[in-house]
Amino acid sequence: MRLIFFVMCVVWASGVRAELQSLFPRNEVAVATAQGSLFAGAQAGLFARPERAALPTTNARFVAPRSTGSTPVDQLLSLIAEAEAGSKGYDAVQYGARIRPALPPTQMTLGDIYAWIDATPGQPHAIGRYQFIPPTLRRVAQIRGFGPETPFTPGVQDALAVVLLEDxxxxxxxxxxxxxxxxxxxxxKIWAGLPLPNGRSYYEGYAGNSASMSWAVFDGGMRAIWGV
Known part of the structure; x- marks a missing residue:
């Protein structure tokens, strides 16, 4: 299931800017614009530096990522999460959200999250280990068949992120x-915290996006996980 990606060069309105902080397959940008929000690379620049994984040096030795499972896909998700959610993991909420959810994300249902989003317009809403923002969250939840009653558990977050891995x-x-x-x-292209070989984010400079992981660590991690 391949998707064709494109990137917006002009960001309009403060509400749109506020959402430029999360996962965005580039083909979704037009849809997000129509809905009044964009989502820029997995979690993007407004995620405060202290909240993100420290940028390793280019000579850093790869350390196997923390994982909730042992399969290569589990480990890949953990590697991505190091760049996206940092130490907050499954309970990460984009730091720019002035009004935060009443409960940690893992104690909420998807309906609770949607209600929080609807009640707090004009601020970032990237949430969870993979920093989903509203259009992405709704899309991948629909693909998975997860309704509003679905708890936003670690397992559910992982299942939603796998949709993006397939993308x-x-x-x-x-x-x-x-x-x-x-x-x-x-x-x-999907997670802005991940680098290209030049060490820069695919969305470098868009709404403050930058890679939060070196190419050496990303490449080393992939080699360690997949053996290629």
Missing amino acids: AGLSAFKAGDMDRLVFMHNLA
């Missing part, structure tokens, strides 16, 4: 039909 070509990569570097490039 990047996970199945093709696992089948040997996609080169690892192409897959990594696609991942960087």
Whole structure:
């Protein structure tokens, strides 16, 4: 299931700017604009530096990411989460949200999250381990068949993130039909905290986006996880 991506060069309205902080497959930008919000690379620049994983040096030795499981996909999700949610993990909320949810995200349902979003317009709403913002969250939840009553548990968040991995070509990569570097490039198109080989975010400079992980660590992590 491949998607065609494009990027917006002009960001309009403060409400739109506020949402430029999260996951965005580039093909969704037009839809997000119509809904009054954009989502820029997995979590983007408004996520405060103290909240994000520290930027490793280019000579840093890869350390296996913390994972809720042992499969390669589990480890890949953990690697992405290091760049996106930092120490907050599944309970991460974008730091720019002036009005935060009443409960930690993992104690909320999707309906609770939607209600919080609707009640607090004009601020960022990136939430969870993968910093979903409203259009992305609603889309991947619909694909998974998760209704408003679904708890936003770690398992649910992981399942939602796998939809985005598939957008990047996970199945093709696992089948040997996609080169690892192409897959990594696609991942960087979705999560702005991940770097390109030059060390910069695919969305470098858009709404403050920058990579929060070095290429050496990203590349080393992928090699360690997949053995290629």
